[in-house]
Amino acid sequence: MRTNILALIVCLSAMPVASVAAEEQAEHPAVFHAFRLETDAGIGRDDTIASWDLNGWIGGDYNKLWIKSEGEVADGNVEQAEFWAMYSRNIATFWDAQLGIRHDTQPRSTSYLVAGFEGLAPYFFETEAHLFVSDDGDVSARIRQENDLLITQRLILQPYLEVNLFAQDVPELDIGSGISSGEIGLQTRYEITRKFAPYLDLRYERKFGETSSIAKNTGENRDDFIASVGLRLMF
Numbered sequence: 001m002r003t004n005i006l007a008l009i010v011c012l013s014a015m016p017v018a019s020v021a022a023e024e025q026a027e028h029p030a031v032f033h034a035f036r037l038e039t040d041a042g043i044g045r046d047d048t049i050a051s052w053d054l055n056g057w058i059g060g061d062y063n064k065l066w067i068k069s070e071g072e073v074a075d076g077n078v079e080q081a082e083f084w085a086m087y088s089r090n091i092a093t094f095w096d097a098q099l100g101i102r103h104d105t106q107p108r109s110t111s112y113l114v115a116g117f118e119g120l121a122p123y124f125f126e127t128e129a130h131l132f133v134s135d136d137g138d139v140s141a142r143i144r145q146e147n148d149l150l151i152t153q154r155l156i157l158q159p160y161l162e163v164n165l166f167a168q169d170v171p172e173l174d175i176g177s178g179i180s181s182g183e184i185g186l187q188t189r190y191e192i193t194r195k196f197a198p199y200l201d202l203r204y205e206r207k208f209g210e211t212s213s214i215a216k217n218t219g220e221n222r223d224d225f226i227a228s229v230g231l232r233l234m235f
C-alpha cells in the first residue's frame with residue numbers, strides 16, 4: 001500500500017512539470033533552417049560563364065524567413081545579381097505564400113516588391129511563381145519548375161524550366177513587353193552525401209518577342225547554350 005501511495009505522489013508531482021513544458025513548447029516553437037547553394041562555371045557560345053544560386057529558409061512549420069540570391073558572371077564581369085528576403089507562410093500541404101523584397105545590383109540597381117507562391121505541384125514538380133513590382137512601377141513575373149528523377153539513390157537527373165514575363169517595355173534593361181526570356185536545362189548530379197553533390201549542367205537560354213528584336217538590333221545574341229560543372233552544398 002505504501003509503495004502504491006508513493007508512486008501516485010510521484011506521478012501527480014510530475015504532471016504540472018510536463019504540462020508547463022508542453023505549454024512552453026507551444027509558445028516557443030522550435031526554429032529550423034535549410035539552405036542550398038549551387039555554384040558552377042562553364043562555357044557559352046562566346047563567353048566563360050559562372051553562376052551562383054542560394055535558396056533557403058529559417059523558421060518553423062508555418063512561418064519562415066525565406067532568403068534567395070542568384071547571379072551570373074560572364075568573362076569576369078557580374079552581369080546579373082539578385083538578393084531576396086521574404087516572409088513565407090504555409091497555407092496548404094507543401095505550399096507557401098510569400099511576400100517580401102528583391103534587390104538587383106546588376107544589370108541595374110533596382111528594388112522590387114515580391115509576392116508569390118512556392119511549393120510542390122502534382123507529379124512532384126517543385127514550383128516557384130512570383131510577381132514583381134519595381135520601384136519604377138514596372139510589373140513582371142517569373143515561373144520556374146524543376147523535378148528530381150532518381151536514376152539510383154545517388155545519381156539524380158533534374159530537368160528544369162524558367163520563364164520571365166513583363167507587362168510593359170523596360171528600355172533601361174533592353175526588355176520588351178510579353179514573354180521576355182526563358183531557359184530549359186538538365187542538371188545531372190551525384191550525391192556523395194546528401195549535403196555534398198558535384199553536378200553537370202546543360203541549359204539553353206533564349207530571348208523572345210520584343211526582347212529578342214531589341215537584342216538583334218543591338219548586336220547581342222538572342223540565345224545561348226551553356227555547359228557547366230558545379231557543386232551543390234546543403235546546410
